[in-house]
Amino acid sequence: MHHIIHTRKLKKHYLVGRERVAALAGVDLEIARGEVCCIIGQSGSGKSTLLNMLAGLEPPSAGHVAIAGRKISAMDEDQLALFRQENLGFIFQSYNLLPQLTATENVALPLSFAGIGKTQRLEIARRELARVGMGKRLDHLPREMSGGQQQRVGIARAFVARPKVVFADEPTGNLDTATTRQVLRHMLDCSEGHAITLVMVTHEPELARCGDRIITLSDGKVAENIVQDEKTRDRNRRLLFGETDD
């Protein structure tokens, strides 16, 4: 399997007053193409910082990040924007839909950044929304939708341009248990359906156990890096989603 994400000695520290606080203290990672990778850890363990750096939202203090063979830690803002447009998707904890745009328009947004014409991108967006079960909410504004619905729009938006990697930062953090399962289901389906690598940060171990790889961070270091075989993974998923073996 090819590694789509690669980090070497990834470090990040912040200045808090005069003190230097290390958020990441040297992380070496390889994530394979098509994998569902869950990053888990206590709050303050550095999992969000790691995700931000993997997605190129924050430059590392030291070390490297490469995605799909491109060293994003060395890119400038312009290159990063273009790289994200072509290769990355992002799912936010607080959905972050643009309030003035309808569900369809929100999903079509990344396509418009890529210069796809209006008719075409709205058509693609509608199809993508139907895939996450939002086919009846196409023209709703974010404020007219529940949290779970908004996050499904967010998922459609992250996957619509068929990126190589989708990052999800606590995607179910604001949702109740039932909705959480539903949303997670859609994410996993989208990832598997298009062989898109999914990197998800969560603090719920039972969600993390649905992944192919579970990385546990502690004090800015990788404490555990487990790859589950498909059997274990699928059993965990069935457990979570309450399905029976048949």
Add this chain to the structure above:
Amino acid sequence: MHLPDLFLFSVDNLRRRKGRTMLTIIGVLVGVCAIVVMVSLGVAVNNSTDEMLKNWGDLTRIEVLSEGAQQDTPKLDETMVEQFRSIPGVRVATPVMEPQDVSATIVGGPNNRFEAPGQLIGLEPGAIGPLGYALLAGSSKLTGNPDANRIPVLVGAQAPFGFRDTQKSQNSPDAQKYPQYDDEYMNILNLPRYDEKGTLLNPEEFFFDILHTKLFYRVVVGRDEGSGEDVYKEYELVPVGMISGGANDFAINNGFVMNIENLRKLQADVRKAAGGSAGGGLERGSDGNGGGSIAVVSSRGGSGGGGASSSTGGGGSSSGRGSAGSYSRVLVKVEHVEAMDEVERSIKAEGYQIDSITETRRQMQGQVAQTQMMLGGLAAVSLFVAALNIMNTMTMAITERRREIGIMKVLGCELKNIRRMFLIEAGAIGLIGGVAGVLVSVLLSLLLNNLPALLALLGLGAGGVDVGSFFGLGGLGQTGTAAAISVIQAWLIAFALLFAAAVGLFSGILPARKAVRISSLEAIRHE
């Protein structure tokens, strides 16, 4: 990202903040309106001065005056005229001779019954065409003088109105034929009209057909000792054609133009007839020595003695005049209006005073420009305030939308597109304000141009104002209407729109830069 998408996005954002956007737009509106109205007032003033000056006469004619010249200025003589001719851009230059005879008249008609205080004007015959005088009838051929007592002349178009019937009482309304003027520009409506064959088409307007009537230049050459009556000498004038000097060349329009050579000879002859002794002391109005009180030759020194311009043909005595052989006036015709400045400068450099419509126009325009600059400055200040306003609005909008900008960055929106989005927003505020400003300006302009009519309509009374002339003078695109107070031309509208959009764009530069610098981390910051 395609431009239409950027536009939609920007307009969408403007719509989200309707109130603030409106206020900012109103700011631009006021600034644009101030500028457009100021300029339109200036344009209107310039238009009406131009119209007025066009009416005054030829824009490419310069009158060089010997009066008021500086001390060490060379004489305005033939040499100097020759020098004027050599200035690049000069088409023709001619001295002007105008004898200021107090006791000469022009008579004609049956028994020479009609009399006019006609003014003889001597010009170089070659200059008459180029000077732009319009030939209304006959020919302009003044060369040749077959008989010293029969001198070809060109009659000014208004000269017929100068004749008085000597057989009627001076106060009688029938003693003279009067010109009729139109209302607007005081053009004369009943000038003589000749057809191609030279037939007068409106004879009822005049005492006689001036082009087909013997005219005489009657000049007093002495006084009969016995009877105490004046002794005349008459010279026949042969009208060969009729000319017009344009609306405001009074001298030409009312005068009798002849070859300058013929006028010199005539004056010499008059002087001879008046007696050589008196001929020397040519002082205007002198009634000193004996009966020879002859004021034949003008005070303007244009007498030039007898024959050639340089000679002092009148004999030694005439050398007493310092201005022998010099002219009081020289007319210079320039090829194009564009060459006027240069030619005028060259002539002024010699030390002469000049008089030209271009000079007058320059002075008038200078004053208008000054006023306009001042008012324009005020208008510019208000537009500057509007620009600050746009900047402020945009900065606020960007501060409010930090998270949104962060999200767009995370979703892969390129920096240049974020910059464009905000520039378009700012530019749109400018442009919309510009459009609104132009509309309001046009309305204001209409209002200004129709103010008296409106006042009259409201019964406020536009006392004595000619309301009629204000009707139908919408400011838009109208030029050359003397009554328009404000003239908004297409170029002004185009300029105002472009300028407003440019001001908007310019005001957007700093805020847009700020937007671009916003970190994509804003998107994941938890409230």
